[in-house]
Structures are given as C-alpha cells and as structure tokens.
Amino acid sequence: MGYRIVVAGATGNVGREMLNILDERQFPADEVVALASRKSLGTEVSFGDTTLKTLDLDTFDFTGYDIAFFAVGSDATKKYAPIAAKAGCVVIDNSSLYRYDPDVPLVVPEVNPEAVDGYAKKNIIANPNCSTAQMVVALKPLHDRAKIKRVVVSTYQSVSGSGTAAIDELWDQTKAIYNPTDSKPPKVYPKQIAFNVIPHIDVFLDSGDTKEEWKMVAETKKIVDPSIKVTATCVRVPVFVGHSESINIEFEDFLDEDEARDILREAPGCMVIDKREDGGYVTPVECVGDFATFISRIRQDSTIDNGLNMWVVSDNLRKGAALNAVQIAETLGNRVLKKG
Structure with missing residues (x-):
C-alpha cells in the first residue's frame, strides 16, 4: 500500500520538477493529485507516462491524503498549509514561511534526517533555501571531522x-543584445541580467545584507550547528539553471585537503570532480538534471591556520528544491510513516 500524494503548485518550475522526481525515484504513491491556483486550473502536467489535470487548490479537501508538497510561495502557503496539516496531511513546504519556526523542522536528509521526527508539532516540515541546501550537504561531513568555526x-x-x-x-534580454529593437526594460530584476551579474537577491535588510544572505546564515545554524559563523554574498548570474558557490571554511582543527577530498567522496549526496587541469571541475551547465551536489577546487587556504576553499555546484530546481522535498518525504516514510 502506497501513499496518497498532493503537489500544490504543480504548474510551476519546482512543482513540475517534484512530479518528475517522484516518478524518477519511484516514490511509492498510489495516487498523485496536482493542484494549482484558479488561473491555472485545468492545466495538464506530466507524471511519468501519466497526464494529470490540475485541480483547484482553493477548494481541495486534503482529508485522507498522506503528504502534500507545497511549491506555491509564502502567501498561499500561509493560507492553505494549515488546512492541509489540520486534515492530517503532512506538509513539506518549499517556501520560506516556516523555515525559522522553532516548531517546524528544517531538513536536509543527508545532514539532519533525525529532525523529521519533530514534524508532528504542526504536521509541517520546511525545505531550506536552495543556496543553503547544497552548501550544508558539503559542509556537514567536514564539520563532523574537524568542526567548522566560520564560513x-x-x-x-x-x-x-x-x-x-x-x-x-534572461532569454529576451540575451536576444536583444543582438537585436536592440527588441529590447525591453527589466521587470523581474532591478538591472539587466543578460551579460551581467547582480549582487542583490531578495530584499535589503537594515544590516546591509540581503534577505537571501541572511537566510544562508540562519538556516546553516538551524540545520548544521548554531555555533557556526557564516557570512554570505549572494549574486544573481546569467545562467538558466544551476547554482554555484565559492566557499571558504575555517575549522577548529587542521584538515588536510586530501583527507577532505576523501571524506567528501564518501559523503551522501556529494560527487567530487576535482582535477587540477583544464576542465577538471564542474560548472552549472553540467549539473542540470543531476541529483548530486558537485564539489571541485578543494584546496588549502594558506592565509589561516585551519582553512579550506572549495567550489560547490548543484541543480537548484532539484537539490535546492524539488529533490530535497522528495528526499524529506522518503525520510519521513522510512522513519515515521512506515508505508509503501
């Protein structure tokens, strides 16, 4: 007997990817329902070889369903997630709404799988920010060995x-570079993104950090260890899919780069591609569609006593969102629900 599953926000990038991954990983589902807002009602989405027609999130009855994946943004989540949770359906939420709630576990299964056990307080589990998810997958096995002080x-x-x-x-602006008569002013971003980089993701806070930068700090502390100090600069780049990160780590104890490389090779979710030659590293184009968090450019930082540098790349629609959500459901099933 399998699970009865709901995907809310099934017509969006993350919702569609959730459906793809549920199928790819052969998640034990007896029933999968796709939900969308009224404006997308009736839109067809794919689940393996099956075509699902979206139902109305606003009127859907979650009673009798086991797990609901939410990919609808914070405003809609605030309205509908408590309804699903009250009906007995465990919500796995991709928005930022519940990430910092002490009664809601924030989970990356390779890092803190035991945290899912706390889901019952609100019947909700939070999925972390995309940039945090891939970083902590790489940090945790190193932290277990040498204890990280600062990132x-x-x-x-x-x-x-x-x-x-x-x-x-990005697509329209790129084309307009070669055909200026088609140029349009930026709408999504405050400045041109094509052939440019923008050091601004989410809103600015009084500290001068953006909220995206703050998220990486707060979420790393909640998922890995509250004693880790984190400082972040988050930049939007003209890449369609795939987030990259340059990470500098200071440890309490010395960790040799070769040992770090060996640890990461054995760590769950990590794939080390690290050759000191032309092309001996992974770029975002190469990570698209893959489940792994790729790690390259592992090397000692000689400017501090116990430092390492590394380059981390992952498909943000997968590990940064949809894959992590499905992995949470798998962990929940194995540890708690015991079904399928």
Whole structure:
C-alpha cells in the first residue's frame, strides 16, 4: 500500500520538477493529485507516462491524503498549509514561511534526517533555501571531522531561482543584445541580467545584507550547528539553471585537503570532480538534471591556520528544491510513516 500524494503548485518550475522526481525515484504513491491556483486550473502536467489535470487548490479537501508538497510561495502557503496539516496531511513546504519556526523542522536528509521526527508539532516540515541546501550537504561531513568555526560564501545563483518570468527575461534580454529593437526594460530584476551579474537577491535588510544572505546564515545554524559563523554574498548570474558557490571554511582543527577530498567522496549526496587541469571541475551547465551536489577546487587556504576553499555546484530546481522535498518525504516514510 502506497501513499496518497498532493503537489500544490504543480504548474510551476519546482512543482513540475517534484512530479518528475517522484516518478524518477519511484516514490511509492498510489495516487498523485496536482493542484494549482484558479488561473491555472485545468492545466495538464506530466507524471511519468501519466497526464494529470490540475485541480483547484482553493477548494481541495486534503482529508485522507498522506503528504502534500507545497511549491506555491509564502502567501498561499500561509493560507492553505494549515488546512492541509489540520486534515492530517503532512506538509513539506518549499517556501520560506516556516523555515525559522522553532516548531517546524528544517531538513536536509543527508545532514539532519533525525529532525523529521519533530514534524508532528504542526504536521509541517520546511525545505531550506536552495543556496543553503547544497552548501550544508558539503559542509556537514567536514564539520563532523574537524568542526567548522566560520564560513565565507559567495554564491552565483541562476535565474531559475526567481521563476519562469526570470528565465524569460534572461532569454529576451540575451536576444536583444543582438537585436536592440527588441529590447525591453527589466521587470523581474532591478538591472539587466543578460551579460551581467547582480549582487542583490531578495530584499535589503537594515544590516546591509540581503534577505537571501541572511537566510544562508540562519538556516546553516538551524540545520548544521548554531555555533557556526557564516557570512554570505549572494549574486544573481546569467545562467538558466544551476547554482554555484565559492566557499571558504575555517575549522577548529587542521584538515588536510586530501583527507577532505576523501571524506567528501564518501559523503551522501556529494560527487567530487576535482582535477587540477583544464576542465577538471564542474560548472552549472553540467549539473542540470543531476541529483548530486558537485564539489571541485578543494584546496588549502594558506592565509589561516585551519582553512579550506572549495567550489560547490548543484541543480537548484532539484537539490535546492524539488529533490530535497522528495528526499524529506522518503525520510519521513522510512522513519515515521512506515508505508509503501
């Protein structure tokens, strides 16, 4: 007997990817329902060889369903997630709404699978920010060996993190470079994204950090260890899919780069591609469609006593969102629900 599954926001980038991954990983589902807002009602989406017609999120009855994947943004989640949770359906939420709620576990299954056990307080589990998810997958096995004191990270985040409209904006602006008569003013981003980089993701806070940068700090502390100090600079780059990160780590104890490489090779979710030659590293174009978090350019930082640098790349629509959500459901099933 399998699960009865709901995907809310099934017509969006992340919702469609959730359906793809549920099928690819052969998640034990007896029934999968696709939900959307009224404006997308009736839109058809694919689930393996099956075509699903979206139903209305606003009127859907979650009673009798086991797990609901939410990919609808914070406003809609705030309205509908408590309804699903009250009906007995465990919500796995991709928005930022519940990530910092002490009664809601924030889970990356390779890092803190035991945290799913706390789902019952609100019947909700939070999925972390895309940039945080791939980083902590790489940090945790190293932290277990040498204990991380401080992380300095710069991100290079693809436009798919902003949704379909951002993908279209990059495409339109790129074409307009060669045909200026087709140029349009930026709408999704405050400045041109084509052939440019923008050091601004989410809103600015009083500290001068953006909220995206703050998320990486707060979520790393909640998922891995509250004692880790994190400082981040998050940058939007003209890449369609795939986030990249340059990470500098300071440890309490010395960790040799060769040992770090060996640890990461054995770590769940990690794939080390690290050759000191032309092309001996992974770029975002190469990670698209893959489940792994790729790690390259592992090397000692000689400016501090116990430092390492590394380059981390992952498909943000997968590990940064949809894949992690499905992995949470798998972990929940194995640890708690015991079904399928």
